[in-house]
Amino acid sequence: MRSNIQDSKHRSSHTTEQEFGGTLGAICIPIFLPLTVLLLITLCQSPDASVLQWPPLLPSSERLWDPLAPMLVLGWMALHAVLYLLPFGKVSEGLVLRDGTRLKYPINGFYGLCITGVLLMLFMWLGAPLGFLFELLLPLAMCATALSFLLAVYLYVRSFWAPPHALALGGNTGNPLYDFYIGRELNPRIGNFDLKYFCELRPGLIGWVVINLGMLMKEVELRGSPSLAMIMVNSFQLLYVTDALWNEEAVLTTMDIVHDGFGFMLTFGDLGWVPFTYGLQAVFLVMHPQHISPLKAAAIITLNGVGYYIFRKSNSQKNQFRRDPTHPSVARLETIATATGKRLLVSGWWGFVRHPNYLGDMAMALAWSLPCGFSHLLPYFYVIYFTILLIHREARDERQCRGKYGLAWDTYCRRIPYRIFPYIY
Ligand code: NDP
Numbered sequence: 001m002r003s004n005i006q007d008s009k010h011r012s013s014h015t016t017e018q019e020f021g022g023t024l025g026a027i028c029i030p031i032f033l034p035l036t037v038l039l040l041i042t043l044c045q046s047p048d049a050s051v052l053q054w055p056p057l058l059p060s061s062e063r064l065w066d067p068l069a070p071m072l073v074l075g076w077m078a079l080h081a082v083l084y085l086l087p088f089g090k091v092s093e094g095l096v097l098r099d100g101t102r103l104k105y106p107i108n109g110f111y112g113l114c115i116t117g118v119l120l121m122l123f124m125w126l127g128a129p130l131g132f133l134f135e136l137l138l139p140l141a142m143c144a145t146a147l148s149f150l151l152a153v154y155l156y157v158r159s160f161w162a163p164p165h166a167l168a169l170g171g172n173t174g175n176p177l178y179d180f181y182i183g184r185e186l187n188p189r190i191g192n193f194d195l196k197y198f199c200e201l202r203p204g205l206i207g208w209v210v211i212n213l214g215m216l217m218k219e220v221e222l223r224g225s226p227s228l229a230m231i232m233v234n235s236f237q238l239l240y241v242t243d244a245l246w247n248e249e250a251v252l253t254t255m256d257i258v259h260d261g262f263g264f265m266l267t268f269g270d271l272g273w274v275p276f277t278y279g280l281q282a283v284f285l286v287m288h289p290q291h292i293s294p295l296k297a298a299a300i301i302t303l304n305g306v307g308y309y310i311f312r313k314s315n316s317q318k319n320q321f322r323r324d325p326t327h328p329s330v331a332r333l334e335t336i337a338t339a340t341g342k343r344l345l346v347s348g349w350w351g352f353v354r355h356p357n358y359l360g361d362m363a364m365a366l367a368w369s370l371p372c373g374f375s376h377l378l379p380y381f382y383v384i385y386f387t388i389l390l391i392h393r394e395a396r397d398e399r400q401c402r403g404k405y406g407l408a409w410d411t412y413c414r415r416i417p418y419r420i421f422p423y424i425y
Contacts, residue, residue, distance in 0.1 A: 018178055019170065019396065020265070026181035030264050034145040037276050038064070040381060041137050044283040049378045059138055069139035073147060079119075080202045083112035084193070094187075094252045099165045103187055105194060105252060109201050109245040116206050120213070131221045133214025134286055140211075141276045148271045152180060152264035155195070159184035159261075168261030183261025196262040199270040200251055205241045207275035212237055215282035222286070228297055229290045229371035233281045236304050236368050243312065250319045255397065281372050281379045290373045300370045307363025314349035314356035321345055336415070338408035346415050353418045355397075358390040362420070394419055 020029065042059045043049055089108035096102055124130055133140070156179065159167065168186040171179050188195045212234045216226045226234075244251075251257055256266060292300075321330040325343065334347035349356040365383040372379035398419070402409045419425055 017170070018173060018175075019182070023175055023178055026175075026178040030149075030181060030268070033268065034141075034272060037141050037145070037272060038138060040277055040280055040378070041141060041283060043378055044280050045134070045137070045287060047287065049284060049288060049376050051377050064138050064142050066136055066139040069136055069143045072136070073140060073143040076207060077147070077203055079116070080112060080206070081193070081198070083115055084108070084198050084202065086111070092249050092252065095258055097165070097187075103189075103194065104192070105197055105249075107249050109248040110242070112202055113206055113242065113245045116210070120210065124217075129217075129221075130214045131218035133211055134218040134283070137211070137276070137283065141272065144272045144276065145268065148264065148268040151195075151199075151267045151271075155188055155262050155267070156180045156184060158188065162188070168259070170259070171261030171263060179261075179263065181264045183263025183266060186261055187257075188262050196266065197251070197257065199262075199267065200256060201244055201248060204270040204274040205244055208279050209234075209238050209241045211275060212279045212282045215279070215286050218286050219289075223289065227285065227289055228292050229373075230282060230285045232292070232297065232300065232371045233279075233285065233368060236364065237279060237282075239304075239308065240364065243308070247312075247315070247319075250315060253319060253322055255393070255400075259400065277385070278382055280381055281368055284372055284376070284379045288372070288376065290371060292371055297371075300367050303370070304364050304367035307360045307365075307367060309360070310349070311357055311360030311364065314360060317349050318345065318357070336408055336411055338405040340404060342405075344405065344408065344412050346412060351416055353420055353422055354413070354416050355390075355394050355420050358394060358420050362387055362390060390420065391425075 018025075020026070038059060039056055042057050042063075043051065043053075046057055048057075084106065086108060088111040089106060091104050092107050093102040093104055120130070156176075159179075162185045166186060167184050168182075171182045171184045171186075173179055187197075216230050216234050219226050219230050260266060317330060317333075320327050321333070322342075325331070325335075330345075330348070333345055334351070335343035336346055337343055345351065353359060362383070365386045369380045369383050405412070
């Protein structure tokens with residue numbers, strides 16, 4: 001394998017610049033992020049929910065394991081694999097790859113969400129105790145993490161049989177730890193089944209909202225009815241997930257699909273991190289009920305609505321522009337030329353700040369935490385983490401765009417000086 005690594009390094013290593021802390025990051029992140037997930041769930045389920053407890057609250061070993069968990073995780077993955085293969089919806093082409101070809105992707109994630117919803121209603125009608133997900137959270141997170149590791153090992157090994165042009169530019173450094181973490185192969189497929197695209201939006205995102213529903217049902221078990229705060233968190237996050245799956249085609253132009261290889265960073269991000277940390281507010285509310293006045297609720301709903309509007313409009317505008325710049329909705333926008341032949345928008349949403357979509361996303365993230373009140377920091381984990389993630393992501397994107405567009409990108413930055421927050425950053 002070593003000679004393979006060296007061989008592929010000579011044949012197709014495109015960049016040695018390492019992201020996410022290089023080798024040190026590639027060692028620490030796969031250890032500490034799964035532990036963080038377990039710690040966060042444990043804290044949210046504890047009466048104190050204090051992030052300042054020292055030593056940190058560790059779950060007992062019997063709380064980490066339940067034989068039902070691996071069956072549920074594998075059954076869940078199998079269900080979504082079957083839904084992925086159903087001949088519903090259109091088939092769309094991704095961006096042009098380095099060998100000049102374009103891959104085809106089924107756009108049927110929204111149907112997957114709807115069918116899952118119907119199946120869940122059926123299970124609940126048959127008496128399935130969905131609230132039990134509260135007790136199962138730690139074992140489920142353990143199993144999802146184990147699955148992410150196994151999948152990443154499989155992806156790493158199989159990447160040595162991939163042709164050089166199928167490798168991600170940044171995941172092919174020859175450093176096994178780093179390449180395992182960041183991902184070597186860009187679009188690993190089994191036949192027509194695209195593993196990265198499948199994991200990106202379906203099992204994790206839909207799993208997240210199902211866990212949220214489980215927390216709502218747990219609240220019903222404990223207190224007779226769901227609280228307004230719980231309904232708000234469930235509804236906001238369901239809107240976000242529904243939007244992502246309704247606009248599934250847009251994922252084909254994101255950094256994850258176009259630029260990043262499929263390694264542990266994405267397997268764990270998609271299957272372990274998103275479903276078990278993005279909905280922590282709902283887990284927190286089960287143990288720490290909150291009262292919200294109608295006025296406060298209206299203000300939070302407005303914030304989520306404004307954030308959603310900015311997020312959706314800006315993403316749709318750029319996607320439309322990249323797919324068809326002559327479309328009437330974008331044809332009149334001011335643009336600047338680049339040496340690659342692609343143009344950059346300098347008016348409309350993308351003339352407001354350089355990442356208006358991140359701004360809207362952050363506003364929504366804040367709205368998801370506010371229903372949890374101000375007594376604890378823990379339910380604000382998502383908005384704090386997400387702000388750091390998007391600021392880091394913006395810097396990565398900026399570096400890539402400067403590499404791609406050179407002087408034209410500098411001109412764009414001079415025209416639109418603020419990155420995410422107008423007049424601040
Ligand atoms: P973006 O959708 O912001 O895409 C960035 C790319 O857009 C650039 O690389 C460039 O690519 C193109 N671009 C940048 N500026 C312009 C311009 N002025 N005119 C035309 N094209 C431009 O990237 P992401 O994939 O990071 O984000 C997509 C969405 O997903 C965002 O709303 C983000 O908030 C969300 N997201 C959510 C996450 C979550 O965990 N909830 C995680 C990550 C993202 P090119 O020129 O090559 O087309």
